[in-house]
Amino acid sequence: xxxxxxxxxxxxxxxxxxxxxxxxxxxxxxxxxxxxxxxxxxxxxxxxxxxxxxxxxxxxxxxxxxxxxxxxxxxxxxxxxxxxxxxxxxxxxxxxxxxxxxxxxxxxxxxxxxxxxxxxxxxxxxxxxxxxxxxxxxxxxxxxxxxxxxxxxxxxxxxxxxxxxxxxxxxxxxxxxxxxxxxxxxxxxxxxxxxxxxxxxxxxxxxxxxxxxxxxxxxxxxxxxxxxxxxxxxxxxxxxxxxxxxxxxxxxxxxxxxxxxxxxxxxxxxxxxxxxxxxxxxxxxxxxxxxxxxxxxxxxxxxxxxxxxxxxxxxxxxxxxxxxxxxxxxxxxxxxxxxxxxxxxxxxxxxxxxxxxxxxxxxxxxxxxxxxxxxxxxxxxxxxxxxxxxxxxxxxxxxxxxxxxxxxxxxxxxxxxxxxxx
Amino acid sequence: xxxxxxxxxxxxxxxxxxxxxxxxxxxxxxxxxxxxxxxxxxxxxxxxxxxxxxxxxxxxxxxxxxxxxxxxxxxxxxxxxxxxxxxxxxxxxxxxxxxxxxxxxxxxxxxxxxxxxxxxxxxxxxxxxxxxxxxxxxxxxxxxxxxxxxxxxxxxxxxxxxxxxxxxxxxxxxxxxxxxxxxxxxxxxxxxxxxxxxxxxxxxxxxxxxxxxxxxxxxxxxxxxxxxxxxxxxxxxxxxxxxxxxxxxxxxxxxxxxxxxxxxxxxxxxxxxxxxxxxxxxxxxxxxxxxxxxxxxxxxxxxxxxxxxxxxxxxxxxxxxxxxxxxxxxxxxxxxxxxxxxxxxxxxxxxxxxxxxxxxxxxxxxxxxxxxxxxxxxxxxxxxxxxxxxxxxxxxxxxxxxxxxxxxxxxxxxxxxxxxxxxxxxxxxxxxxxxxxxxxxxxxxxxxxx
Numbered sequence: 001x002x003x004x005x006x007x008x009x010x011x012x013x014x015x016x017x018x019x020x021x022x023x024x025x026x027x028x029x030x031x032x033x034x035x036x037x038x039x040x041x042x043x044x045x046x047x048x049x050x051x052x053x054x055x056x057x058x059x060x061x062x063x064x065x066x067x068x069x070x071x072x073x074x075x076x077x078x079x080x081x082x083x084x085x086x087x088x089x090x091x092x093x094x095x096x097x098x099x100x101x102x103x104x105x106x107x108x109x110x111x112x113x114x115x116x117x118x119x120x121x122x123x124x125x126x127x128x129x130x131x132x133x134x135x136x137x138x139x140x141x142x143x144x145x146x147x148x149x150x151x152x153x154x155x156x157x158x159x160x161x162x163x164x165x166x167x168x169x170x171x172x173x174x175x176x177x178x179x180x181x182x183x184x185x186x187x188x189x190x191x192x193x194x195x196x197x198x199x200x201x202x203x204x205x206x207x208x209x210x211x212x213x214x215x216x217x218x219x220x221x222x223x224x225x226x227x228x229x230x231x232x233x234x235x236x237x238x239x240x241x242x243x244x245x246x247x248x249x250x251x252x253x254x255x256x257x258x259x260x261x262x263x264x265x266x267x268x269x270x271x272x273x274x275x276x277x278x279x280x281x282x283x284x285x286x287x288x289x290x291x292x293x294x295x296x297x298x299x300x301x302x303x304x305x306x307x308x309x310x311x312x313x314x315x316x317x318x319x320x321x322x323x324x325x326x327x328x329x330x331x332x333x334x335x336x337x338x339x340x341x342x343x344x345x346x347x348x349x350x351x352x353x354x355x356x357x358x359x360x361x362x363x364x365x366x367x368x369x370x371x372x373x374x375x376x377x378x379x380x381x382x383x384x385x386x387x388x389x390x391x392x393x394x395x396x397x398x399x400x401x402x403x404x405x406x407x408x409x410x411x412x413x414x415x416x417x418x419x420x421x422x
Numbered sequence: 423x424x425x426x427x428x429x430x431x432x433x434x435x436x437x438x439x440x441x442x443x444x445x446x447x448x449x450x451x452x453x454x455x456x457x458x459x460x461x462x463x464x465x466x467x468x469x470x471x472x473x474x475x476x477x478x479x480x481x482x483x484x485x486x487x488x489x490x491x492x493x494x495x496x497x498x499x500x501x502x503x504x505x506x507x508x509x510x511x512x513x514x515x516x517x518x519x520x521x522x523x524x525x526x527x528x529x530x531x532x533x534x535x536x537x538x539x540x541x542x543x544x545x546x547x548x549x550x551x552x553x554x555x556x557x558x559x560x561x562x563x564x565x566x567x568x569x570x571x572x573x574x575x576x577x578x579x580x581x582x583x584x585x586x587x588x589x590x591x592x593x594x595x596x597x598x599x600x601x602x603x604x605x606x607x608x609x610x611x612x613x614x615x616x617x618x619x620x621x622x623x624x625x626x627x628x629x630x631x632x633x634x635x636x637x638x639x640x641x642x643x644x645x646x647x648x649x650x651x652x653x654x655x656x657x658x659x660x661x662x663x664x665x666x667x668x669x670x671x672x673x674x675x676x677x678x679x680x681x682x683x684x685x686x687x688x689x690x691x692x693x694x695x696x697x698x699x700x701x702x703x704x705x706x707x708x709x710x711x712x713x714x715x716x717x718x719x720x721x722x723x724x725x726x727x728x729x730x731x732x733x734x735x736x737x738x739x740x741x742x743x744x745x746x747x748x749x750x751x752x753x754x755x756x757x758x759x760x761x762x763x764x765x766x767x768x769x770x771x772x773x774x775x776x777x778x779x780x781x782x783x784x785x786x787x788x789x790x791x792x793x794x795x796x797x798x799x800x801x802x803x804x805x806x807x808x809x810x811x812x813x814x815x816x817x818x819x820x821x822x823x824x825x826x827x828x829x830x831x832x833x834x835x836x837x838x839x840x841x842x843x844x845x846x847x848x849x850x851x852x853x854x855x856x857x858x859x860x861x862x863x864x865x866x867x868x869x870x871x872x
Binding site: 001004005030034036037038039040041042043044045046047048049050051052053054055056057058059061062155157158159196197198199200300301302303304305357358362363364407410411414415417418419421 | 434436655657723725729730731732733734749751753754755756758759760761762763764767770771772773774775776777779789790791792793794795796797798799800801802803804805807808813814815817818833834835841845848849850851852853854856858859
């Protein structure tokens, strides 16, 4: 360790002093150095002399730990869904086992035997899709963040460490990497850096990536054909798909239901599969169990706001229940409120994205209102809107925009109380 | 008697609590009076280098209020006077004759008598007015204003802080004389705040002419800002004066004896202090007097005050004008943790569960002055709100100040706090923002505009 320290100190002379050779990229050096060693700052001689051991790196790291179950499940399920789809295609006679095309990691570690796929094969395929997505998301995002840090001559902020992982978990595993890269660049530059970087953005950057992709490349972000990743890139549809395979997500089933949505849903997916996540969907939001594990960790560590989570779930359940008072027995409204929780990305969104401390309200009362409204708007989109089966993304972005307004009224009430005293 | 229970807050479990034992510190070799402790004054020296001064003799005054003087706490020789830009007096250093066997002589100081104005003038002339602080702003009281109440603080909930009741034990007559004096300064009440179910309180609880309020709960339950908010919140335009119980005892001692009260009781604590006790010591003494005559050596920080609110001693190592607690902690120079942010860190002091010390609870932590992170913009995960018992939204207050919107900041409660009241916000903040510094900037801007 001392050896490492000495090495860094030696290199530091090239970067630290104002007139040193590489001083322009000092924020980069500082980012790498403080990644290894806690920074060499001490409190000033005035006011507060000791500080809590926590720092923003640790806070962000805690969120990443909370997302690990989702990531691990994403890797597994991406592989599992892939081979289910391949088997289904072979059984249907639309493909042959010999015609299976291997990807880069499968080429390195050994191709699977179609029909007798092992757990190892499943994980290899999952990694083959998820690693490039993670690398693209972090590479592009962190690269831009570092560039802006250098321009601003500020320390590199850790905010993107969480965004990068979130982005990988909320896109379909079949996403073409160049689209992802464009989306990340858009969100980080126009959604975050133009506002001043970490702590200053209005919208959740990861959600912006998804919204950008959703509207810019709808063919790869919606429909029934994109949720299972493969090794093919069919002409005209630049995505990594299982050729010709299509399967609706639970919410698409619900949206299309011409009868009671609850029955239609159970016809396609069992409640257990929905809860544990044996279903196609965006990479990381599918397993409700994994999301709940993460939620527990966030609430326990105090990093994520339990108020937003509880208010969101209550808002969703309450709104779904209210909708049913209209008496509709078919279509998405007829889905039981608690089934609304099991379907789609709402749980993931309310736990990991709506709780973003920067783009959500800061007052406690504001958090309750905000969370409940996220649930309410999600249900509105899911049930009333004729086009989109899922409303979580739009709900969170909309409420991000309203968050300062919600806080404004809570703070105004505080000012009023103070005025009333005098 | 009312008991107020404070729920939001945090008691830092620090090692190095001072023992409840009062001893006399040796005579310090020198004392230093710093003008920097009193921002806003324009000091005018009344002595020259080489002058022989008596205990209680004024050494400088404030040109903004020429009645306000600072007195020498020792008899001896003015050994050094430091001036800054434009010959602004920075400090007066006086060698203590008593430390070399010399005799102590007391200068004649004014006595309190007559009406309110005469009493105020006498307190100022005795060099004790600086002990009376004013809220809002938290600086030395403006004597032309009549406070709606005077708050006497008989508790201190800060980590390792001196217990005012223990420090003033046996000074019942002084305390009562001090209270009687204060009662003449306000048309309102004199409030005394005490720790609920605290020790050594028999003298304080027997005081006449005060309304006692009990406070329970974690820090900041013992801060005067918390007390005012709970007992009698100030309306716009109102001021209140605040003193600690130790200061009241000093006022009383002066009123009773007619001499400058040159000694104070200081609690010495902190993990790097050798002899952790209560010391009766000269005001503004060289801190070496608390360490057997030797300066505190090594990589340590000597803080006049506690770890949440205090200032490190300057080059002269001398205690502050109203120092009641001295905390000595390791400085932590050059100590850098490998992967500090990623490892579980079972032994580190933190209020956050993302640091795993909750798994291995320790009663006492040795902490140093490291920041444990880099400065970041505000990312509010609710940490400030969790340690803020006042009805204030600290993040919005800080943003209003940072945006130079002082009108908004006042509406958000700027005048209800000083840097001391938000010290816990600074402590717990993952973004390492010095909230107190921002608050003080806001108060300075407010003063300038007003």
